[in-house]
Amino acid sequence: MPRIHVEVDGATYEDDVEPRLLLVHYLRERLGKVGTPVGCDTSNCGACTVLMDGMSVKSCSVLAVQADGLDVTTVEGLGVDGDTHPMQRAFHEEHALQCGYCTPGMIMASLDLLRENPDPSEDEVREGLEGNLCRCTGYQNIVKAVRRAASDMREPGRQEVTP
Amino acid sequence: MTVQEVGTPRKRSEDARLITGRTRWTDNMTPAGTLHVAFLRSPFAHARITGVDTAPAKERPGVVAVFSGQDFAAEQGSLPCAWVVTEDMKHPAHPPMAVDEVRYVGEPVACVVARDKAAAIDALEEIDVDYEPLSAVVDMEAAIADGADLVHEDLGTNKSYTWVFENGDLDAAMRDAPVVLERRYVQQRLIPTAMEPRSVLCVPEGDEFTLYSATQIPHILRLMLATVTEIPEHRIRVVAPDVGGGFGSKLQVYGEEVLALLLARRLGRPVKWTETRSEGNMTVHHGRDQIQRLTLAAERDGRIRGLKVELLADMGAYLMLVTPGIPLLGAFMFNGIYKMDALSFTCTGVFTTKTPTDAYRGAGRPEATYAIERMMDELADELGIDPIEVRRRNWIAHDEFPYETIAGLTYDTGNYEAATDKALELFQYDKLRAEQADRRERRDPVQLGIGVSTFTEMCGLAPSRVLGSLSYGAGGWEHASVRVLPSGKVEVVTGSSPHGQGHATAWAQIAADRLGVPFEDVKVLHGDTAISPKGMDTYGSRSLAVGGVALFSACEKVVDKARKVAAHLLEASEQDLEFSGGRFSVRGVQEEGKTIQEVALAAFAAHDLPDGIEPSLDSDATFDPENFSFPHGTHLCAAEVDTETGMVKLRKYVAVDDVGKVVNPLIVEGQVHGGLAQGIAQALYEEAVYDADGNLTTTTMADYLVPSAADLPTFTTDRTETPATSNPMGVKGVGEAGTIASTPAVVNAIVDALRPYGVHDVPMPCTPERVWRAMRAEEKPAAAEPGAGGGLGSAGGDQ
Ligand code: FES
Ligand code: FES
Numbered sequence: 001m002p003r004i005h006v007e008v009d010g011a012t013y014e015d016d017v018e019p020r021l022l023l024v025h026y027l028r029e030r031l032g033k034v035g036t037p038v039g040c041d042t043s044n045c046g047a048c049t050v051l052m053d054g055m056s057v058k059s060c061s062v063l064a065v066q067a068d069g070l071d072v073t074t075v076e077g078l079g080v081d082g083d084t085h086p087m088q089r090a091f092h093e094e095h096a097l098q099c100g101y102c103t104p105g106m107i108m109a110s111l112d113l114l115r116e117n118p119d120p121s122e123d124e125v126r127e128g129l130e131g132n133l134c135r136c137t138g139y140q141n142i143v144k145a146v147r148r149a150a151s152d153m154r155e156p157g158r159q160e161v162t163p
Numbered sequence: 164m165t166v167q168e169v170g171t172p173r174k175r176s177e178d179a180r181l182i183t184g185r186t187r188w189t190d191n192m193t194p195a196g197t198l199h200v201a202f203l204r205s206p207f208a209h210a211r212i213t214g215v216d217t218a219p220a221k222e223r224p225g226v227v228a229v230f231s232g233q234d235f236a237a238e239q240g241s242l243p244c245a246w247v248v249t250e251d252m253k254h255p256a257h258p259p260m261a262v263d264e265v266r267y268v269g270e271p272v273a274c275v276v277a278r279d280k281a282a283a284i285d286a287l288e289e290i291d292v293d294y295e296p297l298s299a300v301v302d303m304e305a306a307i308a309d310g311a312d313l314v315h316e317d318l319g320t321n322k323s324y325t326w327v328f329e330n331g332d333l334d335a336a337m338r339d340a341p342v343v344l345e346r347r348y349v350q351q352r353l354i355p356t357a358m359e360p361r362s363v364l365c366v367p368e369g370d371e372f373t374l375y376s377a378t379q380i381p382h383i384l385r386l387m388l389a390t391v392t393e394i395p396e397h398r399i400r401v402v403a404p405d406v407g408g409g410f411g412s413k414l415q416v417y418g419e420e421v422l423a424l425l426l427a428r429r430l431g432r433p434v435k436w437t438e439t440r441s442e443g444n445m446t447v448h449h450g451r452d453q454i455q456r457l458t459l460a461a462e463r464d465g466r467i468r469g470l471k472v473e474l475l476a477d478m479g480a481y482l483m484l485v486t487p488g489i490p491l492l493g494a495f496m497f498n499g500i501y502k503m504d505a506l507s508f509t510c511t512g513v514f515t516t517k518t519p520t521d522a523y524r525g526a527g528r529p530e531a532t533y534a535i536e537r538m539m540d541e542l543a544d545e546l547g548i549d550p551i552e553v554r555r556r557n558w559i560a561h562d563e564f565p566y567e568t569i570a571g572l573t574y575d576t577g578n579y580e581a582a583t584d585k586a587l588e589l590f591q592y593d594k595l596r597a598e599q600a601d602r603r604e605r606r607d608p609v610q611l612g613i614g615v616s617t618f619t620e621m622c623g624l625a626p627s628r629v630l631g632s633l634s635y636g637a638g639g640w641e642h643a644s645v646r647v648l649p650s651g652k653v654e655v656v657t658g659s660s661p662h663g664q665g666h667a668t669a670w671a672q673i674a675a676d677r678l679g680v681p682f683e684d685v686k687v688l689h690g691d692t693a694i695s696p697k698g699m700d701t702y703g704s705r706s707l708a709v710g711g712v713a714l715f716s717a718c719e720k721v722v723d724k725a726r727k728v729a730a731h732l733l734e735a736s737e738q739d740l741e742f743s744g745g746r747f748s749v750r751g752v753q754e755e756g757k758t759i760q761e762v763a764l765a766a767f768a769a770h771d772l773p774d775g776i777e778p779s780l781d782s783d784a785t786f787d788p789e790n791f792s793f794p795h796g797t798h799l800c801a802a803e804v805d806t807e808t809g810m811v812k813l814r815k816y817v818a819v820d821d822v823g824k825v826v827n828p829l830i831v832e833g834q835v836h837g838g839l840a841q842g843i844a845q846a847l848y849e850e851a852v853y854d855a856d857g858n859l860t861t862t863t864m865a866d867y868l869v870p871s872a873a874d875l876p877t878f879t880t881d882r883t884e885t886p887a888t889s890n891p892m893g894v895k896g897v898g899e900a901g902t903i904a905s906t907p908a909v910v911n912a913i914v915d916a917l918r919p920y921g922v923h924d925v926p927m928p929c930t931p932e933r934v935w936r937a938m939r940a941e942e943k944p945a946a947a948e949p950g951a952g953g954g955l956g957s958a959g960g961d962q
Contacts, residue, residue: 029279034191035184037407039358040440044864047358075184088182092174095829098837099663100181101358101407107182126872133864135358135408136663138836138901139872 004068008033009077017064023057024048026064027074035076036104039133046132049105050074056112058105058131075104087111090149091142098136106132110146119150168672168682172829175668180405187404189362189375190437197364198227200426200436201283202419203273203290204445205265208299208516208857209314212263212292215273220289225282228430229290231273232260238425240391242481243416245636246488252324252512255315257481259418265294266314266480266516268858269445271418276426276434299857303454303475303513314480314514323478323512324487328494330569331505336469340460344541350530351927352452352477352851354444354861355523356869357662359407361447362437363420365427371398372427376420378403379413380700381660383637385692387416387484388424399424403690406662410841411522412447413662414702415484441862449851450523452477453490453530459538465546465556469505472497472534478512479519486519487512488635492527492621492703495570499535500579500619500795501557506569516857522702524841525899528620529906536616536907537914537924544918550615550911551583551592558617565888572621574793575888578821579617582883586797586819589879595801595815603919608807611814612916614800616908622896623708623792623889641705642697643714644783645674645721649767651760653678653685655717656783658698659710660690664898665830666706670714672826673892677718678759679745697785704794704896707826712890713786720782725762728780731773732757732765792887792895796820798904802912806920809935811847811913813876818904820880823887823895831897835880838901844870845902846909850928868928 001016008031017026027033027050036059039047043061050059051073078085087107090096097103106129113120113128120128125143134142180186215231232239235258242257260271273290277283298312305311306321314321337343357377364375372394378384381401389396406413419436426434438446458471476490494508539557543550559566561578568574592613599611624630627638642658655674657666671685678685688694699709722742729747730737733755740747748756757765762780765771769778801815818835825831848868852860861867886893906927913929914922917938925937 028191029193033184034188035186037186037188037190037359039360040864042440042863042865045358045440075182078183084183091182092178095175095833097178097181098665098833099358099406099408100178100186101188103181104184122877126875130871130873133358133869133871135356135410135841135869136837137833138838138840138878139875140836140877141833143872143877 002065004065006067006070006072008072009074019063019065021064022060023062023064023067024059027059033074033076036074037101039101044133046109047102047105049108049132051108051112054115056109075107086152087149090145090152094141094145094148096137096141096145102132102134106134106142110149113146114150114153118154120147122147168675169826171672171827173668173672173682173827174829175665176671177665177667188359188407189364189377189404192364192375193435194366194433197433197435198276198278198430199280199283200423200434201275201280201287202271202442203287203292204442205261205268205270205272207265207294207296208268209297210265210294211297212261212265212272213295214293216291217273219291220275220286223282223286223289225278226275226286227278228276229273229286232258232262235260235422235425236262238392239421242418242421243387243391243484244482244486246485247634248326248487248491249324252487253318253320253322254482255318259421267518269442269518274422276430300516301853301855301857303477303515306513306515307511314516321514323482323514325509325511326491328508330571331469333469333471333505333507336505337458337460340468341463342461342542342545344459344538344545346457346538346541348455348457348534348537349926350451350453350455350533352520353450353523353845353849354851354867355410355412355447355450356867357408357410357412360438360440360443361413361417361419363423364433364435365423366433367427367431372424373400373402374420374424375402375404377406377413379406379409379660379662379702381690381692382658382698382700384416384420388421391421392424394424400693403660409662410524411450411526411702414522415448440864444862444867445518445859448483448521449479449518450520451530452520455530455534457534457538459542461542463546465542465548465553467501467503467557469503470497472508474510476510476512477515477517477520479515479517481519483519483521486521488633489520489522489527490530491633493531495572495621496528496531497535498569499532500559500577500617501535502559503569517853518859524838524902526703528899529842529903532616532618532903533907536618537910540615540911540914541923551587554615554617573790574619575790576885577619577793577795578883578885579795582795582819582821583617583797585881585883586799586817589819589881590799590815590817592799608805610804610806610916612802612804612912612914614802614908614910614912614915616798616904616911618904619793619795620899620903621791622704622794622899623788624703624705625709625788626790627787637699638787639699639705639709640785640787641699641710641713642783642785643710643717644781645714645717646781647678647721647759647763649764651684651763653680655685655687655714656695657687657689657710657714658695659701659706660698661701661706664706664834665827669707669826669830670711673711673714674718677715678721679743680759704898707894708792708887708890708896709786709788711826711894712892713784715892716784716786717782720784721780724776724782725759725780727773727776728762728766729757732762788889790889792823792889794820794822794895794897794900796900796904798908800908800912802909802916804913804916804934806938809931811929811934813843813909816876817879818901819883820897820900821883821885822897822900823885824893825882825884826894832880834897835901836878838899839878839905840870840875842902842905843875843909845906846927846929848874848928
């Protein structure tokens with residue numbers, strides 16, 4: 001079994017993993033990082049989205065071995081000192097979640113979206129989140145939340161909590 | 164303290180957990196020693212099982228046990244159906260795991276229990292099942308034709324039941340009617356697709372069991388599990404932890420839940436099963452799936468005389484918890500918000516070799532609303548009058564409420580005029596009609612269509628008496644209790660258990676207002692039969708209109724008791740006390756008073772209570788309303804239809820809903836948005852497709868098209884407020900309105916855009932191909948798709 005070395009949400013892990021083990025299962029079952037849920041088995045829903053070296057990936061479409069030597073951030077690793085991240089806060093402020101099952105993935109995908117485009121238009125947010133499905137909200141408030149977070153994160157002094 | 168909570172758009176208290184990933188989804192819980200279950204499922208739509216060899220699978224590494232349906236035949240019982248709609252309804256046995264015959268693709272046949280999920284799934288391949296294939300029965304109309312192959316041989320028919328309702332003299336209404344329109348519409352089969360897949364974990368402790376399940380119905384599930392397995396009810400505790408959406412699909416007693424319980428009993432270890440999306444698409448109950456034949460008779464001025472509805476409803480292979488009753492929930496809504504002299508409704512429930520159907524958001528009412536709202540547009544077209552005008556000429560006017568409808572319901576209140584006027588204004592109806600005329604004139608390849616949907620629904624599923632008269636097996640009341648703790652903090656227990664609706668916030672708002680305590684001091688408990696002993700759970704937009712009102716009553720009782728204690732402590736008479744802002748004071752002597760927290764402490768200490776008053780400040784209440792509630796609204800949709808490619812783009816969507824009194828406007832708006840997305844998805848994207856052999860071809864999210872953010876428009880939503888009179892809060896319910904109203908609004912818009920091309924219908928979902936074909940079909944009738952739901956027998960009024 002290959003041995004991998006990963007940093008997840010600030011802690012370092014070294015583990016032997018089966019080559020076929022998916023990152024999402026490694027996170028959930030081996031590390032107990034159950035904040036990242038699974039919504040499908042075809043990489044369509046985006047519920048499992050995490051950041052790998054700052055870039056969003058669907059963790060059900062990445063093998064754990066591919067994360068070797070990389071830095072993984074899940075929704076549980078956002079925010080510092082018990083404070084929530086501006087993106088998390090924006091989801092709350094704009095009522096951008098109902099059941100919340102899609103929310104970790106939405107938040108992580110949105111962070112990557114803002115990394116590429118810090119000031120997206122409504123249409124750009126909609127296009128950018130195309131790979132993440134939500135069954136409850138109709139997306140309107142998610143779009144609002146992402147744009148609100150974008151504006152909050154452009155403000156200086158907020159940067160310390162970005163991953 | 165003076166903040167008015169009810170009516171305030173308070174941000175949700177449940178969010179804190181959900182945005183940080185500290186969530187209790189069932190699949191997140193894995194107690195030490197948990198075994199994992201995987202199911203082997205039928206690859207055939209219909210086959211006889213002649214042998215199952217589980218021996219090789221048992222040899223696989225990590226496997227603890229392997230069972231076939233035969234191994235559980237004696238104890239697995241039959242899954243329940245709680246709604247026997249007619250005395251002679253055919254109701255076949257439904258084993259959780261198939262024993263000698265499979266009747267839909269995905270039906271469980273055997274299961275592996277193993278150390279981990281991967282080992283369980285690997286071992287499935289080693290199970291050897293001998294099948295003798297039988298004929299698939301896929302098409303409902305063929306299923307009820309003479310000589311059709313049978314789904315259940317012993318029943319001798321594929322008809323489960325025929326249910327008839329008639330009121331008024333339909334023959335007279337139809338006779339000599341100047342306008343008679345006949346149409347056939349198809350409600351395609353949908354897969355509810357809650358984002359959280361189903362998951363069950365059963366933890367045994369001696370002869371007691373705690374079953375965690377992603378369910379909407381912990382209380383009903385407990386009762387049903389006890390009935391099916393004969394494990395006594397008081398030895399089963401059901402917990403619905405965080406539940407990631409339901410939309411009706413988790414209002415069910417699934418075979419996997421029964422088997423998790425039986426496996427935990429047999430093996431004495433916790434067992435867990437979580438579905439993959441692909442097996443979920445095959446086995447979570449599906450929704451809709453009806454063929455509707457409608458005949459509408461009207462006067463030349465547009466006034467409706469009568470409506471005849473003939474329905475075929477696909478039950479799938481078995482009757483599940485409320486399968487047969489779903490189409491009947493629509494029976495009472497086919498007349499919509501309109502007055503008419505006669506209504507006749509006939510529904511035949513049909514067995515096919517497909518996944519069973521059951522409740523899906525709106526359950527019966529979207530199907531009915533679709534039919535009548537499409538017919539209203541057809542009538543407008545036939546008569547050459549505006550679709551809004553034709554509705555105005557038929558709807559129940561504001562001053563006519565309460566109104567007994569032709570379907571026998573009493574609509575308590577409504578104001579269709581107000582909602583429609585507001586919607587028209589927000590939509591800029593006249594301006595868009597002008598643009599439409601211009602595009603028609605210019606023969607613009609992109610045509611504009613305007614779709615209207617004015618609707619009401621029967622929700623707040625309750626009156627136990629009424630449910631009983633419809634032979635539903637249970638009541639519809641709801642329960643709540645309130646405890647003011649010795650420290651003055653408040654615990655609220657609700658029988659209605661949420662799966663994303665925001666009860667923890669809304670209920671705390673209600674309690675905070677009634678008790679005069681800060682919002683933050685209220686904690687809402689739910690979803691655990693050990694914590695919340697009584698309840699009828701969550702479906703049919705009943706949580707607020709029934710459960711919320713139960714809480715309201717429980718709070719009133721607490722205040723009544725507190726008043727007695729306060730009067731005693733203040734040495735005043737109860738009549739002289741006023742209660743405001745959480746404080747009892749003697750009328751006219753403001754400085755003399757006791758807060759409810761002080762009263763709670765006194766009631767806890769019990770040193771000095773009035774005679775006959777029991778210590779502690781708490782109460783519980785149930786609420787069983789006299790009538791349903793009837794939210795209504797007007798939705799308007801503008802769609803651009805590319806006549807060259809068939810592409811539909813929603814340009815504008817306005818929804819004005821009247822859901823009565825609003826507890827939290829933020830939550831209401833969110834529910835409307837989500838509902839619209841689901842209703843629009845039925846109009847444009849989603850469909851469960853079976854091939855001729857009964858294979859589901861939409862097993863993944865790549866095939867079953869749940870819309871993304873990029874597929875949906877921004878909605879304009881607004882409200883009017885006509886309080887319900889069937890409950891003291893005046894609330895109605897909002898969960899289903901968006902879904903019910905939006906499907907016909909969108910399809911009406913598409914058909915409206917294509918009327919110049921002679922189009923009278925586009926079958927759902929209105930994919931570009933179907934839109935394109937509908938236009939060509941009118942030019943070359945022979946090319947019409949079979950079963951595509953096109954207009955029947957109407958000359959139509961082409962422009
Ligand atoms: S679970 Fe990874 S995309 Fe659906
Ligand atoms: S909030 Fe339920 S799926 Fe997005």
